[in-house]
Amino acid sequence: MRTRKKVKMMYPFWTKMLKSSKSISVEDLHSISEFSDEHCHQKTPKKAPGRTRWYICAIVTGLLTLLQANVHVYNFTVLCMQEEQALLTKAQENGSANSNTNSTNLAENFFNYDKLEQDLLFSAAYIAPLPSTVILYFLTNRSGVKTTLMICAVISFLSTFLTPAATHYGFWFLWTARFFQGLPAAILSIVVSIVTSHWSTLPENGVYVSILAAHYQIAPLLTMPLSALMCSVGGWSSVYYTQGAITAIFIVLFAIFYTDKPSDNKFVGRAELKAIESGKSLEEKHVEKSKTPWVAIHKDTSVWAIWLTSVGGTIGFSIFLQYGPTYLNKVLHYNLSTTGWTAAIPYIFSCVARIAAQPLSANCSFLGERLAAIVSTTISQGTMAICFLVLMLIPQDWSSVGQLCYSLVIVANGLNGVGITRSAQLVCKQHLSFVYTARSFYNFTVGLLLPILVSFVAPNDTHREWTTLFLIIFCIVFVSNLIFIIFARAEAAPWTVGTAEIDDRSENDMEEQKGQKIVEKF
16 A cells, blocks of 8 residues: 555656656665655654653753752842841840851851952852853853753752851852852853754744743742741751752753753654754754854844843843842841742743743734834833833832832843844844853843942942932943844844854755755756
8 A cells, every 4th residue: 555655656756757858876766765755654644743842841941940040049048147147146245145046157157248248249150150151152062961061050059059068168168159159050041042953843942942041030939939938947058958959859850851962862752853853954953063153243233232132131130130139128128038929929920921922922923023023122121111210219118119110120021031032043043052152141241240330339228329220220221122123133144054064964964955956856
């Protein structure tokens, strides 16, 4: 039955070939036979692809979330440390200090530091990614995502788990732990782009990259309520032990189930592998093997629009990511238990907004790709700018309005990455990982400089000082959004064409191209 079907399908092709005056070699006949066999089999009923790619997405997202959460855990636990230190100092003054405050004793040395030293601890996690971003980019291209991410994840686990001990030994030990907590953050954007290119099907690309990129919103959602709970139950040090243990679990899951290529994964069936590779160009299949046109990328105004707009959005988001708990506690006067949950709830809506908005933006055909990217980015950064403007004008006792603006800024950030990411995907194609790497570098620079700005403008955390800070951030967000509106583009850049290395293409890709070219002769 299969033979009859094959002959019937090949009849028009052989008729066309025999009418041609061109000659054909034995090697060509062999290639045609193999090519026709493959396409005959494609006519059989297709088996539904498996779900392994989604399990991989969940595991990678979980691991990225833990690595990001380990960077931010200090932002909340510093408040717990301050409270425990205040209690210890008060107890010592009253002569009633006892020996049952082990975690408080760890905090004793820490809070002998002045304001500058505490700002250095905030910045430490953002110093490490600056030199390591380029190193990890090349290491990922050479050794693959799995090896590089495993190394970074182990570093994050050890530095987080050992932070309480480092705090006990003094400032530079704690600073070193913070430094290594931040180092793995340099690879997160690279992982998002490469894992999406390798594991996502083309129709599911928007949803896949949104889920992976949502780790940035999920991380505070995990660490803030966890910190609030654990600080009241087991002290601030228990937060680091808990997050370290969860990180170790995801490292094991990642080591067992993840492979750099779907074709090497024993859990991926033939139907799912075919669905993943369907419609992808050679550059997309071998994204890590593409030659990077460094100069052309840095001359492209649309790429600079992506970078600068991302920096503006990052400043607007990071001011509350790093200092949100401090703002709620010191300026709006929320207590610690309320601060953790109050700071975390907006991230739920931010995460939902990011995952839902990416595929919606990608399918807004009536707007066009460029206009859809501009609209989503303008809604996001416009909302941020308005919220910062309101925060400048309201009196200090309007804490409910301040909380609402804080929440809207966090939610708006979920939409911020949608337009920028979509524009970057369309413009940069297979070079998205490099553009994301550079974007991470600039964003980490913001994370490094932001504590210096806050220390200079709002050293005492007063309402008036924060009003001035909000004015500065409003101007930055407004200008960066204006740049994106003017220079954003949605077409593939000229430097994305013909940059794949031929020698690194797989044999299957070469055979498929060879068969197609032979058929085209006839």
